[in-house]
Amino acid sequence: MRTAAIIPAAGRGERLGPGIPKALRVLGGAPLLVHAIRAVDQARSVDLVVVAAPPDDVTAVERLLADYEWGSDVHVVPGGQDRHASVARALATLPADVDVVLVHDAARPLAPPELVDAVAMTIRHGADACVPVVPLADTVKVVAGDKVVRTLDRSELRAVQTPQGFRRAALATAHAWAAGLPVDELSVITDDAGLVECHGVSVVAIPGAEEAFKVTRPLDLLVAEALLTRRRAASGR
């Protein structure tokens, strides 16, 4: 079995604030994208990486990535209008012998390679889809305007991270279906596992990792800097 990792990296990062695309924002001397590729490249299970870059920055990203040494082949393709379109474009370029596909946000730079391998192994052992999950720290309520409608049972809820893993056929079928959905229906499905769930595919949840959090807002970048500094000090690099 060959495993490919798709890195959707074509978002603007509106919630992080104005500036260059989020995947190119620097964390500890290297762009978020480079950290995210390292996470999958250092995993034993990954053979090939495909990055969906902002369409205007494909050549710049190719040049940037050429400055680093990678254990796997790393290719860059132009991303799409939304995350699903970016993943679909990368998926369409995978060689025929790839049968396991991981999708990992460029916005999750500190995901441990061990987590990447755990997701990949779950698929290799027979699951059609797998997501890493972590418990919620906050109470979650349904709110309409300024009114609380109800409080959800937190014990049943989990926050879902990436990498998410899939048998290639399951992911490809779900993306082909998604390409025909109206934008408003598609926009409420916010991850790849959500797409395959709509197709009745069973998704296995495995324990996630706190360091795999998503850099979304400015505070997340500060937390990521602190974690990276601690990680480097611990490894003596």
Ligand SMILES: Nc1ccn([C@@H]2O[C@H](COP(=O)(O)OP(=O)(O)OP(=O)(O)O)[C@@H](O)[C@H]2O)c(=O)n1
């Ligand atoms: N058209 C898009 C939009 C998002 N992404 C990627 O999907 C991942 C998760 O998305 P998110 O964290 O929401 O990134 P942005 O869409 O860039 O953030 P924002 O919603 O704040 O603009 C990111 O790695 C992002 O680059 C993508 O590849 N193509």
Ligand SMILES: C[C@](O)(CO)[C@H](O)COP(=O)(O)O
């Ligand atoms: C895929 C994801 O990271 C899983 O938690 C998340 O759904 C991405 O959401 P975003 O709004 O595109 O950041």
